[in-house]
Amino acid sequence: EKGGYPHFMLKEIFEQPRAISDCLRGRLDVESHSVQLGGIADVLDRLVNAKRVIIAACGTSWHAGLVGEYLFEHLAKLSVEVEYASEFRYREALIDEDDVMLVVSQSGETADTLAALRTAKRHGALTLGVCNVVGSTIARDTDAGVYTHAGPEIGVASTKAFTTQVSVLAMMAIMLGQRRGTLDSEYAARLIEELDRIPDKVEKILEQKDSIKEIARLFTYAPNFLYLGRTYNFPVALEGALKLKEISYSHAEGYPAAEMKHGPIALIDDMMPVVVVAATDHTNEKMISNIEEVKARDGRIISITGEDNSEVIDLSEFYCSIPETEDCLSPLLTSIPLQLLSYYIAVNRGCDVDQPRNLAKSVTVE
């Protein structure tokens, strides 16, 4: 049932080109440059006219939500707040009928996410879900929603659920941008065509598995890792760090790169691997100066960067290159090498990758 792979996690990492294609199929129309999301068609007017979208989730799904925030704001000029479901539910969060509550959950059963959804519903907000498990509690309790169609995810560490959640959020953002008139048609067309090419580009990254395995070998016993990213790749840095700690039990922290100066830089020495997720956007120069700051303290730079980003590549001790893409879609690519890096480090450390200690696939206790 693992399809010849030693672990479900590796199988699910390698399934991503297909999972993303399944997620896009029948929704993304490359001919007409349009997006159809049947699951939310009935509530579309309310969503298009929303004053604000609140995205609530936990863990990896919360990281996907953060990418969603950047997408919705950038493409649809729609104000978004991303909440840890547990924090949203226990404070007196302000939400009303002009708001939309969008919950993101692979399992559709996470207790805190479900409670956040029910709170929002009581306050009259429109509730939407992005779930993977069909017929799950969250999928049933929301007013409408979009399934990720990633197929069953068995490994406790979320991989294909994350990339398909981001794919759904990207489709929603493009569609909303088109409806709200905030997205010019040429850019929309480019994004739709590019989204359609993502599965092939993920495939290309997976082909680099041996070089990532080699990086993992060299850093298997590093006790601490720092992950840095900016803009769309800040959530990817958080996700990379979470993935590493949950399956390999190595300590890792993700930060927005600029925050390094406000504390974490004190940790950097010649024992510290710093994973830099550097897409090629308008923050590239800033990332380069962050890399220089790390190198000045003998930190070890592992970068995930565009294949044309020679400045970053030249400054890196190790790198994994990603094919060129639109900046706002780059998390769909940059997250892949980080999944593999965590996987190989965990395997080298003899960890139970599919069933990490203390973790459950769906957290239905509070």
Ligand code: F6R
């Ligand atoms: C991390 C992971 C968890 C889940 C979180 C939310 O790899 O799997 O952080 O993302 O427990 O679960 P769902 O998405 O099922 O609500």
